[in-house]
Amino acid sequence: MNSWIAGGIYDNVDKFANSLGYENAAIALTLATIPWESVDERDSFIEMLTGEMPQGGKTKNQFGV
Amino acid sequence: MAGVKGKSGGANGGPQYNPANISATGGDGQSGKQPAQYISGLPYGQGQETMQQQLSAPMAAAANPQMSGMGIDLPTLLGETMRLSEPTSAGVDFGAGPGSEVLPPSLGQDQRPIENKAIVEKYLPALMQAGRSTDAPDSYKQFLSYLLKKMQ
Numbered sequence: 268m269n270s271w272i273a274g275g276i277y278d279n280v281d282k283f284a285n286s287l288g289y290e291n292a293a294i295a296l297t298l299a300t301i302p303w304e305s306v307d308e309r310d311s312f313i314e315m316l317t318g319e320m321p322q323g324g325k326t327k328n329q330f331g332v
Numbered sequence: 333m334a335g336v337k338g339k340s341g342g343a344n345g346g347p348q349y350n351p352a353n354i355s356a357t358g359g360d361g362q363s364g365k366q367p368a369q370y371i372s373g374l375p376y377g378q379g380q381e382t383m384q385q386q387l388s389a390p391m392a393a394a395a396n397p398q399m400s401g402m403g404i405d406l407p408t409l410l411g412e413t414m415r416l417s418e419p420t421s422a423g424v425d426f427g428a429g430p431g432s433e434v435l436p437p438s439l440g441q442d443q444r445p446i447e448n449k450a451i452v453e454k455y456l457p458a459l460m461q462a463g464r465s466t467d468a469p470d471s472y473k474q475f476l477s478y479l480l481k482k483m484q
Contacts, residue, residue: 271467
């Protein structure tokens with residue numbers, strides 16, 4: 268299975284969903300498809316939007332779930 | 333004697349002398365006709381000829397550009413009804429007349445959950461595929477679990 272790519276669309280999904288809240292899944296998915304210039308640009312956007320550091324993706328899967 | 337601006341007759345500095353004081357709609361003029369306008373750049377003699385034609389048969393003034401509905405008094409929320417045969421409570425679930433069932437579905441129901449579900453359904457298969465990655469973080473898998481529960 269492919270490695271997790273930082274700044275890839277699924278990483279974006281993870282960051283947006285966990286930063287905006289799961290209840291905002293649709294907008295998180297939509298924002299995740301934006302071709303962000305860089306991870307920094309994406310994270311700056313999240314920080315501007317939420318006023319907090321981006322959430323999610325800090326801990327790797329430890330349980331093999 | 334030269335007039336003192338704003339204090340004497342003649343060129344008294346009135347609003348008609350203010351170049352910025354123009355009608356937003358161009359004004360209607362006084363003659364009811366379009367003024368003759370010299371058209372330059374025509375071959376020799378034709379400019380004078382077209383000028384004479386305009387003077388001899390002036391065109392009627394253009395229609396007033398104001399929108400036709402601007403003079404209509406719109407009803408107020410609590411004013412008299414304009415539909416005398418329809419109860420004022422028509423379309424709501426109390427009082428006389430039909431209830432909210434007569435309203436278009438888009439007015440009676442929040443469409444956003446349906447639209448959101450469609451977006452999630454569109455992406456979910458690919459999201460699940462990515463969730464099988466050994467490097468996928470827990471936070472991502474928790475989000476997938478949430479989506480799966482919501483979609484059931």
